Each structure stands twice: as structure tokens, then as C-alpha cells.
Amino acid sequence: MxxxxxxxxxxxxxxxxxxxxxxxxxxxxxxxxxxxxxxxxxxxxxxxxxxxxxKARPEFKNPVSIEDILAASLALTKSQLSRDGIKLLVDMTPDLPPVLAHLQQIQQVVLNLISNARYALNQKYPAADQEKTFHIESEVCSSPEGQFVRLSFFDRGVGIAPEILSKVMDPFYSTKPSGAGTGLGLSISHGIIKDHGGEIRILSEQGKYTRVVVDLPAAAHDQQLDQPEGRGGSR
Ligand SMILES: Nc1ncnc2c1ncn2[C@@H]1O[C@H](COP(=O)(O)OP(=O)(O)OP(=O)(O)O)[C@@H](O)[C@H]1O
Ligand SMILES: [Mg+2]
The missing domain is CATH 1.10.287 (Helix Hairpins)
Structure with missing residues (x-):
């Protein structure tokens, strides 16, 4: 099909x-x-x-590098972002621990979040603008349950109205014009992150910004890494 x-x-x-x-x-x-x-x-x-x-989600998870997944996702979307005049800032903490994950699924989450940020920025600024910025950051955090990797996607796009913030992760919820979006991006992403023992949170101020924070539990350092798609070469 x-x-x-x-x-x-x-x-x-x-x-x-x-x-x-x-x-x-x-x-x-x-x-x-x-x-x-x-x-x-x-x-x-x-x-x-x-x-x-x-599709049912497969169970297999391997240690993967978040840095690699981000790089692969950006390789797929960078030219689109720059064509829209979006200024991309990537701030990666070096030597992030690997994450026990299903690589394609995490890549899909990242691509969904990039796509949402791009849409929100294009809505606010149809042309290029000094403020048309998208900031991706990563860091390692510690909690009583252990280490986790935190990714943050920050765009200065249209933002989300407070009264709909609690609905945006619902399946099929979308503010895009009819036919433009399925409203599944965030609900799929939420399902995937939960399935990985992680968390996804959204902070936003309407008209100003949206920040999506994704936390994923870190894996042991010494396991073999899986390689993502999108950087060419390995496939
Ligand atoms: N970065 C963002 N800035 C502003 N609003 C957002 C952002 N991300 C999501 N939203 C809001 O959440 C809604 C749901 O997002 P979701 O990704 O689930 O679906 P969609 O983007 O509308 O459709 P699709 O992902 O299928 O293209 C969006 O329609 C939008 O209103
Ligand atoms: Mg979306």
C-alpha cells in the first residue's frame, strides 16, 4: 500500500x-x-x-548515538530549512552517552519535531528574518534512576495557545488547514519516547516560542553502536 x-x-x-x-x-x-x-x-x-x-512497534533496541541520529536527520532537512531562511543553531554536548533505542523511531521523532518547528517558523515569518531561528541542543543529565540524554528543540515560531497545549499530543489533533497535516506527528513521537522509557514535554508561549524537550535514558557506554540512515555511506 x-x-x-x-x-x-x-x-x-x-x-x-x-x-x-x-x-x-x-x-x-x-x-x-x-x-x-x-x-x-x-x-x-x-x-x-x-x-x-x-504498524506495531518492533521490540529491538540497540545502543545508538543521539549525535549520529541528529546529524542524519539534519542531513535530510538542512537544505529545506535554509531554503526557508531558517537559521539553524546546533549545540551538541560532546561525548554524549549512547541511548538504548530503536534508531529509525528516534530519527522519526527528530524529523517530526524539525518539521513542526519549520512549519511554525514559516507561519510566523513567511520570508527570511533575523528572528527566524531554530535551536537544537543536547546535554547529559543525571537523576536518581541514572543518566539520561536531553534533547531540546527550540523555535521562535508562532507558539501554542495555552488552551490547546494539553491537546497537541492527541492523535489527529492538528491546527493545520484541513488536508495539510495528519495530526499524528506528536502523538506518534510521544508513543515512541514513552516506549523507550523516556519523556517528551512541550513548553510554549503563544506568538513567541515553542520548546520541545525529549529525555531518553542512557545506555551503557561500551556496547556496539547502530548507525542511522541519511548520512550516506553505510547503507
Ligand atoms: N513547534 C511548534 N510550534 C507551534 N505549534 C506546534 C509546534 N509543534 C506542534 N504544534 C501544534 O501541535 C499540533 C499537532 O502537531 P502534530 O505534529 O501532532 O501534527 P501536525 O504537525 O498538525 O500534523 P503532521 O505532523 O501530520 O504534519 C500542530 O497542528 C500545531 O498546532
Ligand atoms: Mg507535525
């Missing part, structure tokens, strides 16, 4: 990319073709979210 939708969508995106290359000197047509690519990517993303939601 996924392939039946995604193969033709990828075809559309690839053909549009060929046109985009040909329209290098024609900004009006460039823009139209870019829209085709963006909308196509959105359809592909919605299909993926629906499938992930329906």
Missing part, C-alpha cells in the same frame, strides 16, 4: 526536480516547480506517518 502511493509520488518529485534544474534562470517557473516538490514531499510524509501509526 505504501509503495503504491510512494512510488508515483517519488516519480512526481523526481520529474519536478528535473524541471527545477532546467528552470534555473526562470524564477517564476522555479517557484511553481518547488511548490510541486514541497507538496509531493508532504503527501509522502503523511503516508509515512499513517503507516507508522498503524
Amino acid at each position: 505504501a509503495h503504491e502511493i510512494n512510488n508515483p509520488i517519488n516519480g512526481i518529485i523526481n520529474y519536478a526536480q528535473i524541471l527545477a534544474d532546467q528552470f534555473a534562470d526562470d524564477t517564476v517557473n522555479q517557484e511553481i516547480v518547488r511548490e510541486i516538490i514541497d507538496e509531493g514531499e508532504r503527501v509522502a510524509n503523511i503516508v509515512k506517518n499513517l503507516l507508522d501509526f498503524a
Whole structure:
């Protein structure tokens, strides 16, 4: 079912990319073709979210590097962010302990959070702006239960109204125009993080900022690391 939708969508995106290359000197047509690519990517993303939601989650978890997952996720999204004029700041604590995790699922959480931040920033600032910033940070924290890795995603986008803050993680809750989002991004992310023994929290001030904090328990340091997708090479 996924392939039946995604193969033709990828075809559309690839053909549009060929046109985009040909329209290098024609900004009006460039823009139209870019829209085709963006909308196509959105359809592909919605299909993926629906499938992930329906799919049972596998049990296997391995020690993975959060740094690698972030780098891979950014490799996939960096050009999109810079095309939107979003200033990305990444502040990683060196030598983070690995996390016992299902790599693709954590990557999916990161991609969902990046996508939400991007959307909120584009809503607030349709064009580039000094304040159009997205800050990703990581740090190691300690609690009586042991060490955990904290990731923080901070955007200065539209923010979330206080009366809906408690609903945004509900399945199918979305403030996007109808057809634009499934409203599953955060609920899937919440499910995944809980399944990893972690926590996901959202702090926000409407019109000002949104900060999503993800805590994941650290694994023992000496185990073999799994490698993420998106950096090329290893697959
Ligand atoms: N960074 C953010 N800034 C402002 N609002 C946000 C942010 N992240 C999430 N939200 C709010 O939470 C709602 C639910 O988010 P969620 O990711 O679950 O679904 P969605 O983004 O609407 O749809 P989809 O993820 O399928 O594209 C959003 O519609 C938006 O109102
Ligand atoms: Mg989303």
C-alpha cells in the first residue's frame, strides 16, 4: 500500500526536480516547480506517518548515538530549512552517552519535531528574518534512576495557545488547514519516547516560542553502536 502511493509520488518529485534544474534562470517557473516538490514531499510524509501509526512497534533496541541520529536527520532537512531562511543553531554536548533505542523511531521523532518547528517558523515569518531561528541542543543529565540524554528543540515560531497545549499530543489533533497535516506527528513521537522509557514535554508561549524537550535514558557506554540512515555511506 505504501509503495503504491510512494512510488508515483517519488516519480512526481523526481520529474519536478528535473524541471527545477532546467528552470534555473526562470524564477517564476522555479517557484511553481518547488511548490510541486514541497507538496509531493508532504503527501509522502503523511503516508509515512499513517503507516507508522498503524504498524506495531518492533521490540529491538540497540545502543545508538543521539549525535549520529541528529546529524542524519539534519542531513535530510538542512537544505529545506535554509531554503526557508531558517537559521539553524546546533549545540551538541560532546561525548554524549549512547541511548538504548530503536534508531529509525528516534530519527522519526527528530524529523517530526524539525518539521513542526519549520512549519511554525514559516507561519510566523513567511520570508527570511533575523528572528527566524531554530535551536537544537543536547546535554547529559543525571537523576536518581541514572543518566539520561536531553534533547531540546527550540523555535521562535508562532507558539501554542495555552488552551490547546494539553491537546497537541492527541492523535489527529492538528491546527493545520484541513488536508495539510495528519495530526499524528506528536502523538506518534510521544508513543515512541514513552516506549523507550523516556519523556517528551512541550513548553510554549503563544506568538513567541515553542520548546520541545525529549529525555531518553542512557545506555551503557561500551556496547556496539547502530548507525542511522541519511548520512550516506553505510547503507
Ligand atoms: N513547534 C511548534 N510550534 C507551534 N505549534 C506546534 C509546534 N509543534 C506542534 N504544534 C501544534 O501541535 C499540533 C499537532 O502537531 P502534530 O505534529 O501532532 O501534527 P501536525 O504537525 O498538525 O500534523 P503532521 O505532523 O501530520 O504534519 C500542530 O497542528 C500545531 O498546532
Ligand atoms: Mg507535525
